[in-house]
Amino acid sequence: QDAPAPFDNPGDVNIALVRYLSTGDFFQAYLSGVEKQAAALGVNLQVFDSRQDAALQADMVDQAIALGVDGIIIQHGLTESMKEAAQRAVDAGIKVVAFDVNVENAAIPQVEQSDAALAQLALDQAIADNGAEWVAGFVHVAGIAPLDRRAAVWEEVKAANPGINEVAMFGTLDNPIANSVANQARSVLSANPNIQVMFAPYDEFAKGVKIAVDEAGMSGQVSIYSADISTADIQLMREEGSAWKATAATNPAVVGEVSVRSLALLLAGENPGASVIVPPTLITQAMLNELDIKNMEELGAKLPAFAHADVAMAPWMTLPPR
Amino acid sequence: MTSQAITIRGLTKAFGRNAVLRGVDLDLPAGQVTVLMGANGAGKSTLVKVLCGVHAADAGEIRLDGRAFAPAGPAAALRSGVVTVHQNINDGVVPDLDVASNLLLDSLAEGGGLFLNRRRMRAEAGKIAAAIGLELDMARPVAGLSLADRQLVAIARAMAHRPRLLILDEPTSSLSLTEAQRLFALIDRLRGEGVAILYISHRMSDIRRLADRIVSMRDGQVSGLFETVPLDYSGAVRAMLGHEITEVDIAIPVPGAVMLEARGLRLKPEARAFDLTLRRNEVVAITGLVGSGKSALAAALFGLEAPVAGEMRLDGRDYRPRRPAEAVAEGVFLAAKDRLINAVVPGFDIQQNLTLPFTPRHAGPLGLIRRAAERAAAERAIAAMGVVCQGPRDGILTLSGGNQQKVVVGRWMAEASRLLILDEPFQGVDIQARRDIGRRIRDSAAERATLVLCAEIDEALEVADRILVMSEHTLVGDHRNENIDLARLMTEVSGAADRTKEPA
Amino acid sequence: MKSLSLTELAIRYGFLLLMAGLIVVFSVLRPAFLSPQSGVFILQSVAITGILALGVTATLVVDGFDLSIGAVATSAMMLSAYVMVIWEMGAVPAVLLCLGMGALVGLVNGLLIVKMRVPDLLATLGMMFLLVGLQRIPTQGNSISTGMMLPGGQAAEGSFAPEFLMLGRHRIDFILPDLVPLSVVVLIVIALLTWAFLELTRHGRVMYAIGSNAQAAGLAGINVAGYRILAYVISGVMASIGGILLAARLGRGDVASGNNLLLDSVAAALIGFAVLGAAKPNAFGTAIGALFVGILLQGLTMLNAPYYTQDFIKGAVLVVALVFTFALSGRVGRARR
Amino acid sequence: MKSLSLTELAIRYGFLLLMAGLIVVFSVLRPAFLSPQSGVFILQSVAITGILALGVTATLVVDGFDLSIGAVATSAMMLSAYVMVIWEMGAVPAVLLCLGMGALVGLVNGLLIVKMRVPDLLATLGMMFLLVGLQRIPTQGNSISTGMMLPGGQAAEGSFAPEFLMLGRHRIDFILPDLVPLSVVVLIVIALLTWAFLELTRHGRVMYAIGSNAQAAGLAGINVAGYRILAYVISGVMASIGGILLAARLGRGDVASGNNLLLDSVAAALIGFAVLGAAKPNAFGTAIGALFVGILLQGLTMLNAPYYTQDFIKGAVLVVALVFTFALSGRVGRARR
Numbered sequence A: 001q002d003a004p005a006p007f008d009n010p011g012d013v014n015i016a017l018v019r020y021l022s023t024g025d026f027f028q029a030y031l032s033g034v035e036k037q038a039a040a041l042g043v044n045l046q047v048f049d050s051r052q053d054a055a056l057q058a059d060m061v062d063q064a065i066a067l068g069v070d071g072i073i074i075q076h077g078l079t080e081s082m083k084e085a086a087q088r089a090v091d092a093g094i095k096v097v098a099f100d101v102n103v104e105n106a107a108i109p110q111v112e113q114s115d116a117a118l119a120q121l122a123l124d125q126a127i128a129d130n131g132a133e134w135v136a137g138f139v140h141v142a143g144i145a146p147l148d149r150r151a152a153v154w155e156e157v158k159a160a161n162p163g164i165n166e167v168a169m170f171g172t173l174d175n176p177i178a179n180s181v182a183n184q185a186r187s188v189l190s191a192n193p194n195i196q197v198m199f200a201p202y203d204e205f206a207k208g209v210k211i212a213v214d215e216a217g218m219s220g221q222v223s224i225y226s227a228d229i230s231t232a233d234i235q236l237m238r239e240e241g242s243a244w245k246a247t248a249a250t251n252p253a254v255v256g257e258v259s260v261r262s263l264a265l266l267l268a269g270e271n272p273g274a275s276v277i278v279p280p281t282l283i284t285q286a287m288l289n290e291l292d293i294k295n296m297e298e299l300g301a302k303l304p305a306f307a308h309a310d311v312a313m314a315p316w317m318t319l320p321p322r
Numbered sequence B: 001m002t003s004q005a006i007t008i009r010g011l012t013k014a015f016g017r018n019a020v021l022r023g024v025d026l027d028l029p030a031g032q033v034t035v036l037m038g039a040n041g042a043g044k045s046t047l048v049k050v051l052c053g054v055h056a057a058d059a060g061e062i063r064l065d066g067r068a069f070a071p072a073g074p075a076a077a078l079r080s081g082v083v084t085v086h087q088n089i090n091d092g093v094v095p096d097l098d099v100a101s102n103l104l105l106d107s108l109a110e111g112g113g114l115f116l117n118r119r120r121m122r123a124e125a126g127k128i129a130a131a132i133g134l135e136l137d138m139a140r141p142v143a144g145l146s147l148a149d150r151q152l153v154a155i156a157r158a159m160a161h162r163p164r165l166l167i168l169d170e171p172t173s174s175l176s177l178t179e180a181q182r183l184f185a186l187i188d189r190l191r192g193e194g195v196a197i198l199y200i201s202h203r204m205s206d207i208r209r210l211a212d213r214i215v216s217m218r219d220g221q222v223s224g225l226f227e228t229v230p231l232d233y234s235g236a237v238r239a240m241l242g243h244e245i246t247e248v249d250i251a252i253p254v255p256g257a258v259m260l261e262a263r264g265l266r267l268k269p270e271a272r273a274f275d276l277t278l279r280r281n282e283v284v285a286i287t288g289l290v291g292s293g294k295s296a297l298a299a300a301l302f303g304l305e306a307p308v309a310g311e312m313r314l315d316g317r318d319y320r321p322r323r324p325a326e327a328v329a330e331g332v333f334l335a336a337k338d339r340l341i342n343a344v345v346p347g348f349d350i351q352q353n354l355t356l357p358f359t360p361r362h363a364g365p366l367g368l369i370r371r372a373a374e375r376a377a378a379e380r381a382i383a384a385m386g387v388v389c390q391g392p393r394d395g396i397l398t399l400s401g402g403n404q405q406k407v408v409v410g411r412w413m414a415e416a417s418r419l420l421i422l423d424e425p426f427q428g429v430d431i432q433a434r435r436d437i438g439r440r441i442r443d444s445a446a447e448r449a450t451l452v453l454c455a456e457i458d459e460a461l462e463v464a465d466r467i468l469v470m471s472e473h474t475l476v477g478d479h480r481n482e483n484i485d486l487a488r489l490m491t492e493v494s495g496a497a498d499r500t501k502e503p504a
Numbered sequence C, D: 001m002k003s004l005s006l007t008e009l010a011i012r013y014g015f016l017l018l019m020a021g022l023i024v025v026f027s028v029l030r031p032a033f034l035s036p037q038s039g040v041f042i043l044q045s046v047a048i049t050g051i052l053a054l055g056v057t058a059t060l061v062v063d064g065f066d067l068s069i070g071a072v073a074t075s076a077m078m079l080s081a082y083v084m085v086i087w088e089m090g091a092v093p094a095v096l097l098c099l100g101m102g103a104l105v106g107l108v109n110g111l112l113i114v115k116m117r118v119p120d121l122l123a124t125l126g127m128m129f130l131l132v133g134l135q136r137i138p139t140q141g142n143s144i145s146t147g148m149m150l151p152g153g154q155a156a157e158g159s160f161a162p163e164f165l166m167l168g169r170h171r172i173d174f175i176l177p178d179l180v181p182l183s184v185v186v187l188i189v190i191a192l193l194t195w196a197f198l199e200l201t202r203h204g205r206v207m208y209a210i211g212s213n214a215q216a217a218g219l220a221g222i223n224v225a226g227y228r229i230l231a232y233v234i235s236g237v238m239a240s241i242g243g244i245l246l247a248a249r250l251g252r253g254d255v256a257s258g259n260n261l262l263l264d265s266v267a268a269a270l271i272g273f274a275v276l277g278a279a280k281p282n283a284f285g286t287a288i289g290a291l292f293v294g295i296l297l298q299g300l301t302m303l304n305a306p307y308y309t310q311d312f313i314k315g316a317v318l319v320v321a322l323v324f325t326f327a328l329s330g331r332v333g334r335a336r337r
């Protein structure tokens, strides 16, 4: 099928990815999704990495404008710093989509992995596994937007289930995060040996908690529920007697692809909608064991919902090869 | 009677339990040079530091021109006209800044305009330097200057101040004769202008040249005042020591076999080559102006810097050290000059300073240090050198300068050597300590060759069997220390100096 | 004027040549690199670290070191947000309070180091941890933005004053309309002031004297304690200016921003040692050092180099440039003497 | 034995008293704090920073500084993972290669500083950036774990050798069965070795001499350059041991920056200055410093204090302890002389 303009001549289409966060498996996988979908469409991609410098990220949008790109994907960032930069891009006639950052602009579709849905899925599973009465530990660092959104769901679930008794809240982003969280979790477990459920809605947190639970010899007693997934996480969840019971995740590579496709729709004059939500998948330990899944690729192959999200699609689009 | 610029009464100062000044009474009249003599550790520098506002006195009073004087800090003392040249040259200059800034350092501190005027600074600094005959590029960093020039920079700055009281704490310790002479002329001029001058020195030649009156100090108290002409120098020495000074009597032994043989040694490309023979059981002194190449010779012998040309043989074998470790392994030891820069390890106690070069000899398997052996060695060295201290575990910096010097010289005499080189071993030590160190050097000299480098001819005469003269990085004279023709020796020393003043 | 040998020339201008070479290479590969926008962008990207680095330079000059600058900057960011969003005050009080906070932290650092004799690295490291914690306590670790929930349950009504935001966002016309952001102007002004202060005034000269030999400086009547405290106050104030600009750019008090400020600005100040063969801390060098890092990262970004190769190349170029300068000059630098 | 005055007692034992006081307070508030498990856990939580801090101490002793340790540790972590997961080799080659890498980095640091005369902060900062980038290049910024996709398209078959994981996870019986993790044993052994090396051997003695007056040490026939290089090699090797333990604990090669490892271990080494009134770098103090931070964080976490109050209290206690030691001792420490 013939692609609409400008994709009839995709070599002339330039898009930019402006990133706030880059270090870590999630962001690397997201980038690879963006790269693969861009390549499949045949467009040129320029990547700007602001290394968690929000001011620089805004400048990079201006830079992309100055370079005359046709479309921009904004990946994470702060509403306050990106809002105006995004508006400037729109004013310059550039199509923009934003991933996981609300730039408060009607012309900019927002691609989301829905943190609320992630947290809800994981907590539903926790309640399914453990009933509605348990002693809980919660891992959280306030001030990080996606974590704050996941924490809001936790508060709702707690309010709805008075049997859930949160005895400890801790968390840190000190690098390496898993190691620092493991240290904290060890302290928490020795102060509260009656904890049954740890809600760690970020896989680096969950890894740390898992290490601490193992070290404390409490794998039989504590269950860990988290969000996000990576190959290393799969290995950890599948370990003999692992306390890590379930995680809810979207495939970051798929989110990357969806971001590019949403931008492509805009460029082709179509409308992906104000909000493009990539639905999360619940991944349980049992599931991984049954299907004998060893890495992200197998996860994608064996859980089709995870490999591809049927959003922001158009018949003329080429998908990355699988 | 001249007017008393400064009167000091009942001054006391203690560091912890160490009572250093114990009721000092002292008058410093205007227009006179008061020489302060005292053994190492008597408290001279401490007195100076109280006067210039570094330390606060514990008790007692100081009056300057009749008014009570208790400076809150060096700046206050300077404003009151009390100007000091400190004993430790590191206290005098700022190495990373240029000469001009160093010469004007105290006026920079004082205030004035906000912005620096480079041209005016250079001109002013040039004038200050010229007053003491210092010819230097004003834009050069002081770090590149020789010790003598640094000393002169500090002196020049003090001299420029039109002081009320000028304190000079061992100012000539690293100056050559000619430079010292220029300093003396300046002191004469200031004396004529009515400045009170407090001059501290261990050098009798300086004292004879300058003193109007002598105050002797012993154990933190004034032990003698000598004002009647002619000044009673031996009385002053007696008062400072508490006893008669021992006379030196050099009995020249029969030298043994040749230990070091240098042929065609050339220390600088443009210098003349020379030969040097040193024998076992022989103490040889090399004298010469500052900058004449004595330390350069030491550097060549100790493997610090390869000579431009020449062959060396040590104990009959070829000797060409590439680094100090090799020299030490061959039994060639060097006690370097300028102890604070080159020898003292400030973080260490006396014992650790004493054993520093020979830690392997006090260490067992795995390099573990044998404490008892180390301590015994340290105690032997302390006794042999007569270091005055509370114990071997005291910090080195709690010692007075002279006692520090004994430690860093003693460090190299604790083990047997083939050739011991002592570069200015008497730097800053009192006359008794000088005799002590000298005697120790001579007494232990039998099994080795000993080379003493000193700019002061007096010191050479007191220690050596043979005195060599160095000029322009080459040897120009050789004298047996017996009825020496001093006049000839002096011409050899200074003759070269007249022809060229070596750039530092 | 003395003529310089080839080695001396290499030492003096090697680093600047390297920088020029980089610019040429990047311009050839990506012509857009040479546009005025790109130049302004580079300046803007280094404005905040550059200002912090100039503050560090002041402490390096007196042979000190300030590890707390990053924390001071983020504290200033949080404080200004708190003042405007939660206390609902204007831009002027926000700026003044931040500057005051920076000066106070600098003063405390200085007093700890000078009066309490705590070694500089220790004192400022402790201060760093302290501030990192302190700045998050009032909001329990949350970022501060308009409409945020207050502990009382109602939403914060205040917002960032427009004049405050201008500090980070307003652009003035220069060559092109709306080209130069105010933050770049602030950087340039501060760099010039710091340079003039350190090189041209007697205070700067005296500070160098203290850094070279504090003992001798004190004996020459210089108020060593006062100047050392001053250096930390300068450093604190500069860091708070950096924090103000950061807040103005972000428009919120963000707890996650500013992680790399410390290391990046220390890097800029230290690279400054190599500029013009100074081998000592100096304001011109620091500014060039910051610019150098900005140029490198901008060029590599334009070449689509991933972030980790950027780190690698930054490190490699740093090492090579430094070896070049210091090995050739044969001088031992004064970083720690 | 001289009897000590009250001030001297306070200086010598003040810090240890403070630590004892903390332990008492935490034990009263949370009795679990006093259990053997809790004690072992504290040791385990500081094992990695403690080992790194001991390495830094070696460089501090020769008056140097090593900013690259955090990056060396994370590089070792990545390298060991690469060796086992991608090259499918065993635990022994992984450990040896990591130790070799650490030694090599230390050697390069040492040569840069000693032979190329690059100031220590600069050289090791450059090395830090370089390693942070380099360690991510082979996997293009991805963490390394079993089953990961290789560029070729197949999954990595290798996995962490069980003997390797034991380093971080195995526990030996002591008082209680399965109580003491190997990493704690490694920490204790390394601390004892470092202490013995620095305090009891002639090599340690000589290194202190170099730190105090390098010129005098050189003129005493000591191979100053050699020992300074040795100090950086020690530091590099220690950092790589830390990285190995980290990899063994995490069971994967994590792309982390290592900045926090750097800051925490520098803090431990610097706190060591205050222990027993040493006022200089020393292995015993460093170990106590690391322990102190561990106790503080363990206790505060048990009390449910959020991370930011932990930072704040860490900083405040640090500052107070240091003021106490240094202000009372009246000695100026040697952090930068």
Ligand SMILES: Nc1ncnc2c1ncn2[C@@H]1O[C@H](COP(=O)(O)OP(=O)(O)OP(=O)(O)O)[C@@H](O)[C@H]1O
Pocket (backbone or CB within 6 Å): B015, B018, B020, B038, B039, B040, B041, B042, B043, B044, B045, B046, B047, B087, B397, B398, B399, B400, B401, B402, B403, B428, B430
């Ligand atoms: N800062 C200090 N702390 C402790 N003790 C000190 C200090 N300064 C000097 N002392 C002690 O005070 C005594 C006097 O020292 P001072 O330097 O005044 O002697 P001095 O007469 O100048 O000797 P020299 O001729 O060797 O210079 C010595 O015992 C010394 O150890």
Ligand SMILES: Nc1ncnc2c1ncn2[C@@H]1O[C@H](COP(=O)(O)OP(=O)(O)OP(=O)(O)O)[C@@H](O)[C@H]1O
Pocket (backbone or CB within 6 Å): B144, B145, B146, B147, B288, B289, B290, B291, B292, B293, B294, B295, B296, B297, B299, B305, B337, B453, B455, B504
């Ligand atoms: N300012 C300086 N900077 C570097 N090296 C110097 C300086 N002054 C002297 N030297 C070197 O030190 C060595 C000895 O110097 P010098 O010629 O002054 O010896 P000296 O006559 O023994 O002097 P002194 O009488 O002061 O001991 C020589 O190698 C010389 O090049």
Ligand SMILES: [Mg+2]
Pocket (backbone or CB within 6 Å): B044, B045, B046, B087, B169, B401
């Ligand atoms: Mg003295």
Ligand SMILES: [Mg+2]
Pocket (backbone or CB within 6 Å): B294, B295, B337, B423, B424, B453
């Ligand atoms: Mg000499």
